[in-house]
Amino acid sequence: MPGREDVNTGVLKGGEMVNIVAVTEASEWVDESWSTRASREDMLSDFAGWHPDLAELFANVEEVYNWGLFDRDPMGSWTKGAVTLLGDACHPMLPFLSQGAAMAIEDGYILGEALGLYPDNLTEALAAYEAERRPRTSKVQLEARERGRTYHLPTEEEMAARDAEYARRAKEDPRTTGINTDWVYDYDPRRFSARMREAAE
Template identity: 75%
Template sequence: MKIGIIGGGIGGTALAHACLQKGFDITIFEQAPAFGEVGAGVQMTPNAVKAIKGLGLYDDFLAKGFYPDAIVGRNWQTAQENFRIDLGDEFRAHYDAPYIHIHRADLLDLFVAQLPPDVCRFNKKCTDVAETATGAVATFEDGSTFGADLIVGADGVRSAVRGALFGEGDLRWTGHMCYRALVPTDGVVDYVNPDSTFWMGPNAHVVTYYVKGGEAVNIVAVTEAAEWVAESWSTKASKEEMLADFAGWHPTLETLFSKVDEVYNWGLFDRDPMEKWSTDHVTLLGDACHPMLPFLSQGAAMAIEDALVLATALSLTPGDLKPALARYEAERLPRTGKVQLEARERGRTYHLPTPEEMAARDAEYARRAKEDPRTTGINTDWVYDYDPRSFGPFPAEAEQA
């Protein structure tokens, strides 16, 4: 089967790797001149790690990752620990996978390193995709075209493939924007714990964690805004703006923010869950079909799960796309839609405005974490429990084992 993948991000490259393992003929089309990711971290929750295991890349992944000790909720002003979810042996055994922090470039590289050198065509911006009698054809800005049995749109939240198939639809301004920065640790940073720390305050929250094996601290600092005025959704910001927006927050954060060198401000957009992702010879994957707020740390996770499931579905009925795409959607659409909506809801829960509401939320998280210390306490068990490997046999893991 000949497959064209539009977009060489985390989702597109994970899919390319999965499909090559199944023996499919793959070409990636990426609009940029080279593979690349933003200079920031990403949290890989156990469900994502299970997908990476299924793709046979677990050992390489762990070599680049950082094991946090715990997920910790702290008060924005006092740093009081409001809840703690231990991510040690019990947690890992319960979910059959650890919780890992990794730099985005390292995650992308995990998949890219598996690809033959000529599998991706760069500077290829897709402008249209159309069904033909026997397949689909993608058209690019330079006027060239590519025909295949299947075209997969893995081209992110402003997906051209999605637009061609289902119309642009509304990209929804979520009312949130965030600062993203990395602070090198230069050996030791004694004021940031080796945890996934959620600092929750009124109408804002900050997440800090280590990446690059502990060489840098990743910061995601989320605030609220009535609208996003910048044309691009990522603009260069200053340390001073970031410090001003988080004035009055705990001195640990003030110290950390004061060490920031380069900082970007991101507008956060999402979409409503779709009812359908596929036509006869075209489908979607990752942010192209289910863009979501990052508050459950699931966007890249969902894209990697999609990749494993889609490649497996295609291999179950070789040459017969209809049942394969139907299986893929049936497996993935309900789950990703639920995660999209729950991530939206976290925008409210994490930003409760009054001390009373915050205290009630934190007490509930702490109660749940104590009641069953193996699970998350923050009501994400249903996200982490999912095992994309159970969708179908995938030989890579068996070979690895």
């Protein structure tokens, strides 16, 4: 499991390119941009002591960008009159649960269904959409934050305790790595309209 840093790589363009997401924590940096240039040297020094393969990969990178990860507390409402929000605009989340785009897609689906359920009443449609989506996305947002915290624990002792607990849980349920995310995937947006119709009967 990761410590204060973690690294994900993805091969792009049929193996021509490698995209590296290398996460490290900083308390002082607040620039909300994804185009701030950074240096290969900084990247190498942040990950000093990691496996030599990783050092070799980093030594060959051509472009490095600093990209801050920011999140927000769940919002109290998304809708004002005939305008509502979806996706990162209303529930930006840290990427540690890999759900930001998934939530935006679910939002879009439910919004379409809600508009179909109340074709002549936009207020009802947007209220139904928000009532369905805000609790779920708020939970996912907070869980992603919690995952970020447990991924980047500050001391070796805390990391060892976390890993032991995850190993214990994985033994109990071999399908998981110790982190149970069934509740994320159990949600089925296709049930929304039927549920709403049943509730109205």
